[in-house]
Amino acid sequence: MSEPVSPGDLTIDVAGTEVTITHPDKVFFAERGETKLDLVRYYLAVAEPFLAAVGGRPLLLERYPDGASGKSWFQKRAPKSAPSWLTTAEVVTPNGTTSNALVATDLAHILWAVNLGCIGFHVWPFHAAAPQVADELRIDLDPSPGVGFAQVREVAALTRDLLAEVGIEARVKTSGARGLHVYARLLPRWDSYEVRAAAVALARALERRHPDLVTARWWKEERGARVFVDFNQNAPHKTVFGAWCVRPRVGAQVSTPIGWDELDTVDPDSLTIATVPARLAERGDPWAGIAERPQALDPLLDWSRRDLAGGLMDAPWPPVYPKQPNEPPRVAPSRARKD
Structure with missing residues (x-):
């Protein structure tokens, strides 16, 4: 200086x-x-x-x-x-x-x-x-009211394991607040629409396996005391707080990459x-070397196509986005029932 x-x-x-x-x-x-x-x-x-x-x-x-x-x-x-x-x-x-x-x-x-x-x-x-080209899959694990950090830790480990089953290596960081972010660096083959579709499929797969702990429900009134897998953080033009x-925050907390071996003991604050x-x-x-080992998204996109073929619609998009093909009505279920 x-x-x-x-x-x-x-x-x-x-x-x-x-x-x-x-x-x-x-x-x-x-x-x-x-x-x-x-x-x-x-x-x-x-x-x-x-x-x-x-x-x-x-x-x-x-x-x-x-x-x-x-x-x-x-x-x-x-x-x-x-x-x-x-x-x-x-x-x-x-x-x-x-x-x-x-x-x-x-x-x-x-x-x-x-x-x-x-x-x-x-x-x-x-x-x-x-x-x-969107070259990152970003899984934001967002605790609903009543959910503690121990549950977020558990879902992060379950997310890592599920991705590993299909050959996708993931890394994790603290959000700097109450959640965790699971990342996978991707091969330069897909755009944000495809990456979001993969994130939706992953969120739904986690919910099917762990329905009492994980939710893929966009509407807050449907989430309950579960960890929400926020797939819409992968929507086009969406930004996520950086590593x-x-x-x-007054304590100057950092969104910090951590090793998976630290997951059970880390104190984000x-x-x-x-x-x-x-x-x-x-x-x-x-996260050293993450860019040298880009991952393939094909298994999650296969899950997405399977879900759509089985009759599932796309998950809701945030309100600032134009209406998307195959998207369900963009209205909270309780309000839809009243209407």
Whole structure:
């Protein structure tokens, strides 16, 4: 780090690109008093696995200019004041709106966003260079009210085992909040519609095997005290909170890749910007090599075709999406009965 460029500011040379950090002492996380500069230092410490996980992908920014306890908004578009070296890519929202999103090209891009008060990077499921290909299956295990983390752990292990049965290797990370995310890196063969269809089939298969523990029901009123397998996180243009990214929580929790051997003991709330760098230095990256072993989605797509041939309709889509072929009525069952 260099000398301040103006009172209180710092300029960081990031592999030849200078990034200015203004107000580095501003407190971003109230629980331990960590600052914007502490957040910068965190991303410097985890740069290698972070960029291995999200590098080259467009990002949706979650901005908290006054820290995790302050006001916030989501930002899809890079501002017009962005520096000339910044890389962006055109992305499309579910309603068809286009915008030029920041691309996780290198760490300078990330620290530039952190300086804007970005606490939270939501990642598109494709690389900016190949937007037509979704190369990640993202299984978001979402606990319904009344469901504890022990049940989420159990469903994560069941998801891993079911995928392993059909030859798909999966990795896991904490969400940074109450859930877990199970990922599989895919061969570059499928688009987001196909990946979502595979996720729907997986969710339904898990529900059939473990109906008291797992639900694939989109409507909250039907889920009960079960873990919801959120297949719609794989819908086209949908972003998911990124690996190694810091959550906008006062404790600065991190969405942390973990080893499957840690699943039964991990405490997600203890994985913070204060603890994750040392943990990485000691244990290494649990997701190392994920890109070198892309997985085939064919078995899950076979399940999807089997379900449709057996008379099942597609699962409901989120309300922001246009009506899809073979989709059931997009209305909660209780309301449908009243109508």
